[in-house]
Amino acid sequence: MENVVVRPCALAEHVDEALAVQAKAFGLGPEEVAIRRQIVLRHLACAGARAWAAHHTVDGRMVGFVYGLPNDRGHWWSSVVQPYLRAQDNDGWLDDSFVITELHVLPDFQARGIGRRLITEITDTATEPRSILSAIDGESPARHLYRTLGYRDLARPVHFPSAPRPYAVMGAHLPLPRPPA
């Protein structure tokens, strides 16, 4: 975490910088970035939406971000995952739950504890007793991180329209655990 500061961020004002981070971390092309831009701005306008970002203390650039919002069963994401959760008797996780919508860290800054810090700090401010998210199904640094934070699989595989790969929906009770000292 040397040379990096993590703090709340008015992400709507920095949406292009955030999407540039996501494009590098997650591999988005320009067309996907343009589509995501509208979606992110719509999410950030919702009640309770908030974001945290990691910035380099020397040059000031954004190196990671997370944003999320209280789940709303009327939102697209919730309506897609709901039948999968219901089939596993996990439908109740959609109520009183804080959704982690995006979490990304630039490749050169990964594996330094920034992702863990971002998701822990944003969920610490949630008033909901639990958090849910979706991640590409399979083993990945993201899935590893979420598991170590107490997120467990609620449904998988989950198919989002137009997404080429299946996802897993995961949920954790809040607050997220701290790593052992």
Ligand SMILES: CC(C)(COP(=O)(O)OP(=O)(O)OC[C@H]1O[C@@H](n2cnc3c(N)ncnc32)[C@H](O)[C@@H]1OP(=O)(O)O)[C@@H](O)C(=O)NCCC(=O)NCCS
């Ligand atoms: C997922 C992501 C945000 C994690 O951020 P990060 O800053 O690297 O995470 P941390 O440094 O806090 O590490 C968290 C855990 O993941 C592990 N990890 C991080 N990068 C890893 C890598 N490349 N390979 C294997 N494990 C890795 C760390 O070892 C750590 O585990 P540990 O605490 O048991 O040692 C980051 O890897 C990323 O941006 N990935 C690409 C985009 C993505 O998949 N986003 C999530 C979408 S659901």
